[in-house]
Amino acid sequence: MNLFEQMTDFVRAQVAAINPAWPLDRITVETPKDPTHGEMATNAAMVLAKEAGMPPRQLAEQIAEKLRAHPQVAEVTLAGPGFINIKFKPEFWRTLVPDILRAGATFGTSDIGQGEKVNVEFVSANPTGPMHAGHVRGAVIGDAVVRLLRAAGYDVTAEYYFNDAGAQVDVLARTAYLRYREALGETVEIPEGFYPGEYLKDVGAALAARDGKKWLDKNETEWLVPIRTFAVDEMMKMIREDLALIGIRHDVFTNERELVEGGLLETAFKILDDKGLIYVGMLPPPKGKEMDDWEPAELTLFRSSQFGDNSDRPLKKRDGSWTYAMPDIAYHLDKIQRGFTTLINVWGTDHMAYQDRIKPAVTVFSDGKARLDVIFNNMVKVFKNGEPVKLSKRSGNIITLREMVEQVGAGAVRFMMLTRDPKSPLDFDFAKVVEQSKDNPVFYVQYAHARICSVMRHAAEAVADLKTDDAALAQADLAHLDAPAEIAMIRKLSEWPRIVAAAAQVHEPHRIAFYLQDLAAELHALWTAGKDDAQLRFILPDQPEKTRARLALLRASALVIAAGLGIIGVEPAQQM
RNA sequence: GCGCCCGUAGCUCAGUGGAUAGAGCGCUGCCCUCCGGAGGCAGAGGUCAGAGGUUCGAAUCCUCUCGGGCGCGCCA
Numbered sequence: 001m002n003l004f005e006q007m008t009d010f011v012r013a014q015v016a017a018i019n020p021a022w023p024l025d026r027i028t029v030e031t032p033k034d035p036t037h038g039e040m041a042t043n044a045a046m047v048l049a050k051e052a053g054m055p056p057r058q059l060a061e062q063i064a065e066k067l068r069a070h071p072q073v074a075e076v077t078l079a080g081p082g083f084i085n086i087k088f089k090p091e092f093w094r095t096l097v098p099d100i101l102r103a104g105a106t107f108g109t110s111d112i113g114q115g116e117k118v119n120v121e122f123v124s125a126n127p128t129g130p131m132h133a134g135h136v137r138g139a140v141i142g143d144a145v146v147r148l149l150r151a152a153g154y155d156v157t158a159e160y161y162f163n164d165a166g167a168q169v170d171v172l173a174r175t176a177y178l179r180y181r182e183a184l185g186e187t188v189e190i191p192e193g194f195y196p197g198e199y200l201k202d203v204g205a206a207l208a209a210r211d212g213k214k215w216l217d218k219n220e221t222e223w224l225v226p227i228r229t230f231a232v233d234e235m236m237k238m239i240r241e242d243l244a245l246i247g248i249r250h251d252v253f254t255n256e257r258e259l260v261e262g263g264l265l266e267t268a269f270k271i272l273d274d275k276g277l278i279y280v281g282m283l284p285p286p287k288g289k290e291m292d293d294w295e296p297a298e299l300t301l302f303r304s305s306q307f308g309d310n311s312d313r314p315l316k317k318r319d320g321s322w323t324y325a326m327p328d329i330a331y332h333l334d335k336i337q338r339g340f341t342t343l344i345n346v347w348g349t350d351h352m353a354y355q356d357r358i359k360p361a362v363t364v365f366s367d368g369k370a371r372l373d374v375i376f377n378n379m380v381k382v383f384k385n386g387e388p389v390k391l392s393k394r395s396g397n398i399i400t401l402r403e404m405v406e407q408v409g410a411g412a413v414r415f416m417m418l419t420r421d422p423k424s425p426l427d428f429d430f431a432k433v434v435e436q437s438k439d440n441p442v443f444y445v446q447y448a449h450a451r452i453c454s455v456m457r458h459a460a461e462a463v464a465d466l467k468t469d470d471a472a473l474a475q476a477d478l479a480h481l482d483a484p485a486e487i488a489m490i491r492k493l494s495e496w497p498r499i500v501a502a503a504a505q506v507h508e509p510h511r512i513a514f515y516l517q518d519l520a521a522e523l524h525a526l527w528t529a530g531k532d533d534a535q536l537r538f539i540l541p542d543q544p545e546k547t548r549a550r551l552a553l554l555r556a557s558a559l560v561i562a563a564g565l566g567i568i569g570v571e572p573a574q575q576m
Numbered sequence: 577g578c579g580c581c582c583g584u585a586g587c588u589c590a591g592u593g594g595a596u597a598g599a600g601c602g603c604u605g606c607c608c609u610c611c612g613g614a615g616g617c618a619g620a621g622g623u624c625a626g627a628g629g630u631u632c633g634a635a636u637c638c639u640c641u642c643g644g645g646c647g648c649g650c651c652a
Contacts, residue, residue, distance in 0.1 A: 034595070043594065046632060056632065080595045081632060126652095166652065217603090286648055287577040299650065310579050310648080317601045317650040324652055352580045353647045376581075378645090420589070423581065427588080439600055443614080451612070458611050502592050515589060517599080528616035533610050539611050576614080 001499035003042070003096065004029055007086070011042050014066035022051050031495065038077065038085030039093075039491060043438055044083040056082025073118040093490040094481055098474040100556040101491060108496045108563050112321040113154030113504065119335050120146050122346035123243065123250070124161045127235035128172050129197055131242035131401035133391060134348075137377045137426065139401075140417035141571070143248045144509035145375070148565045152504030157340070160250040161331060164232050164563070165257045171195065172235070173228035177215070179204025180227070184213060188482060203234045209250040242401050246410045247569050256327050259334060265322055268365070269315060270332040275364060277303045283311065307360030329361040332372070336365045343372045343509055349423070352376060371516075373507055383429035408433045411570035418513040418568055436576065441517050445561065446573040448520035452558040453574045455538050456551065462539045463547055470559075473552040480549035483536060485526055489553060492522050496560050507565065516564045 012024040026047040029040050045060035052059045057078060064076040064084050064508035072092035077085045100107045114120045122142020125135055136508055146158045163169070175194040183205040190196050207215075207230055217222040236253070243249065259265065272278050281301050285294045300316035315326050343362065347354070355374045363371045382389040382399055391397055404413050412433040418439050420426045436443050459468055467473075481487065496515070503511040538550045562572040 030592095030594085032595075033591095033597080037595070041594085043633095047595080083595065163652085168619075168652075201650095283649090294649080297650070314650060317648080321650090323650065349581070349646055351647080352645095356579070356648095376646095379583090401608065438615070441600085444600095447612095449587070451615095455604095456611050462611070506592065508592090510590090511592090514599090517590095521599085524615060525617085527611090528608070530611075531616080537611060576612085 002235070003092075003494045004498050007040055007042075010070060011044055011067065013071075015044055015048065015063060017066065018396065019052070022048050026221045031491070032083075032085065035488070037079060037083070038075075038087045040086045040088075042084045042086070043082075045084060049082065060084050090482065090487055093487050093494065094478040096490055096494050097481070097552050097556045098476075100486045100559055101470045101474040101552060104470065104559060105563055105566065107559060108500045109151045109153070110501055111496060112155035112501050113149060113152045115155045116342060117157045117340045118149055118154045118342040118344065119159055119338075119340040120149070120156060120344045120346070121159045121161055121335075122240075123248075124164075125239065126163050126168055126193060126238065128168055128234045129235070130199055130238055133380055133382050133399040133428070135403065136246070136401055136404065136413065137380050137417045137422075138348065139243060139248055140246065140347045140414050141377055141422055141509065142344075144414075144418055144568055145344060145346070145507055147569060148500070148504050148509045148512065149507075151500055152568055153208055153502070154342075154548055158250045159252045159254060159335075161254045161256075162236070163256045163327070164228075165255075165260055165327070169228055169232055170224065172200075172231050173224055174220075174481065175200050176203045176207065176231040176234075176291055177220075177223060177227050180207045180215065181207040181216075184216065186354060199238065199264075200231075206234065207231075211462055239404070245402060245405045246414055253404055254331065254334070256331070256427070259320050259327060259330055259405055263439075264330040264334060265326050268361075269326070271333070272302055272315075272361075272364060277306070277364065278315070279303065281312070283314070302359040302360075304357055307363050309356040313357050323358050328358060332358055332362050333365045336362065336370050341366075341370045343370060344375060345372065346375045346377060349378050351374045375422055375507060378425045380417075381425060381427050383427060383431070385431065386429070399458060404428075404430075411446075411565075414569045415445070415513060415565075416508045421508075421510055441513065442570075443576075444524075445516045445520045445565070446570075448523040449558055449561045449565070449572045450574060450576045452554045452561075455554055459539050459547065459551055463544050463561055468550065468551055468555075470555055473548060476548040476552040477545055478549050478552065480546040481553055483529075484531055486550070488551060489522050489526060489557065492519055493556060493560050496563070512564050514565050516561060516568075519557070519561060519564070523561075 008027065008029045011029055012027055015022060015024060015027065026387070027042060027044045030040045032038055032041045044063050045056045048231065049056040049059055060078045060082045064078060067073055067076045067084065072089050072281045073086055074089045077086040079085055091376060120142055122145075123131075123135060123139045131139070135280060135430065143158070146156050150158045171194060175190060178190060178194070179200045181204075182201065207227065210230075215227065238292070269278070279301055280298050282296055282298055283301070285296075294540070297318050299314040301312040302315050304313050305311055313325055313500055314323050315329075317323055332343065355372070359372050362370055389397075389399065407430060416433050417426070432440055433442055438444055456468055458468060499511060499515045503509060538547070538554060540547050565572050
């Protein structure tokens with residue numbers, strides 16, 4: 001239990017002691033934005049004023065009196081409309097430092113997820129080419145959500161869904177076949193509409209190596225399926241390797257073909273039909289859009305409009321075959337059948353409206369017990385030398401994930417992708433992410449960690465017989481931590497567990513990145529204070545005990561930075 | 577036309593219903609010549625797009641308006 005939870009419990013207990021009938025759930029304890037308001041503040045008096053039948057300030061005084069009984073509370077004051085501000089004795093904060101040192105990497109983790117089964121589906125690019133700039137953001141966000149939710153005690157499955165049953169993979173197979181002939185010595189030309197990328201040459205060569213001339217004189221009906229299977233496998237292998245470059249590994253790969261062949265589409269359709277949600281009818285043509293070829297027709301429709309969609313949706317085409325939406329609907333049935341109660345999908349903003357078709361299905365299949373949260377991630381604008389890079393598949397001008405990682409490193413790519421709310425467009429500037437300056441958040445946070453490592457290295461030399469392992473530092477006499485800036489640092493560290501919990505609950509890993517920047521700022525400020533005033537330096541050769549206390553605080557800070565970077569999936573730097 | 581998302585400092589953006597709305601960049605003025613330089617401190621800069629509503633309290637929740645983005649097919 002973190003310090004805020006402890007205080008929340010304490011405040012609620014004191015309120016209950018005044019009147020057991022009052023509701024406690026709306027009482028919160030938080031950090032006031034303005035530090036002069038105290039170190040923690042509670043809204044208890046304001047939320048209960050009505051029940052108590054007295055003005056908030058008057059109730060606040062009663063509660064405040066109770067809070068003053070806490071042995072570690074130094075001061076309780078009232079302010080504003082009825083806030084109760086609490087200031088603690090320094091010991092209250094200091095106890096956190098050895099707690100962090102002992103908890104190590106687990107500090108900040110919790111069990112608020114209570115083992116709930118969560119499925120995070122991300123990347124899910126079709127197996128037709130390498131990972132590129134357009135995939136990176138969603139990939140990193142998805143992976144960070146996985147790490148975040150695991151830290152908060154959820155049972156998370158990282159999943160990749162790919163479509164290996166559509167027209168795209170047939171084109172892939174045909175392209176691979178041409179490259180295969182090329183590998184066997186022919187001169188080939190890749191027609192318009194095929195995949196022009198060089199990477200398929202390797203696939204052709206591998207196929208030639210495996211099967212020799214076996215397919216040369218066969219016609220397409222014979223080679224299409226085996227070569228498609230081969231090519232898809234190769235593409236997925238490549239994609240996995242690409243993702244591994246930035247530390248992403250999915251637990252489960254699900255493909256459309258198996259769902260279709262397993263009859264799941266029929267099953268899903270039957271469930272909807274049995275619930276009376278299927279009918280045959282006619283849809284009006286979409287308005288505001290040119291529809292030259294619109295022909296009214298009777299179609300098999302899903303009453304998705306009953307669940308928030310703005311129109312019912314066709315599940316079968318006029319010829320009786322399934323529409324595009326159907327495999328996805330069936331896939332989400334599959335997830336629910338596997339026992340997930342929270343489904344998280346990471347999609348580009350161009351699929352924004354598509355959630356309205358999937359959410360109704362999830363609601364129906366789970367009887368409202370499962371929820372689908374789609375995280376939409378906006379565009380990444382890539383800059384090189386300060387100039388925006390125009391990306392287009394057709395001109396073959398793509399920036400691959402591999403290229404990004406090789407140029408700036410996996411950690412920088414990952415951190416950068418989380419420095420904005422997913423819905424916000426993001427600039428990725430090759431020059432900026434490796435810049436060693438304050439306005440590069442990756443550097444700024446890493447530098448803070450590296451500075452601490454540097455101090456630890458120097459400490460061993462500067463002070464004889466100084467034990468600097470975490471266990472020894474946890475024994476340090478922390479009464480030496482008496483500077484306001486040091487206590488402020490500890491307060492910042494104390495927020496970490498609730499940052500993780502809150503970020504996990506709303507599926508927003510970028511909050512971790514923002515917290516890390518705040519934390520790094522505190523650290524840099526502490527560091528610079530030592531330059532202005534020699535007594536504030538971390539290492540004081542003639543005061544080993546004080547030095548130990550400060551090193552304990554630094555190590556605790558480094559552990560939290562490392563934990564935060566861990567959720568983002570970045571290795572903390574030992575030196576720059 | 578309909579749906580979803582966005583609108584916060586000059587720029588790029590944070591901000592789980594709380595107090596005087598924050599950070600970086602840019603601007604102004606300082607400090608730091610080394611525990612490790614790439615940092616730190618301070619200042620100027622805001623009708624939180626607008627109008628109603630809910631609430632003790634709204635940038636945050638609801639409704640409407642304006643502006644921008646993405647979508648809206650028997651394509652995938």
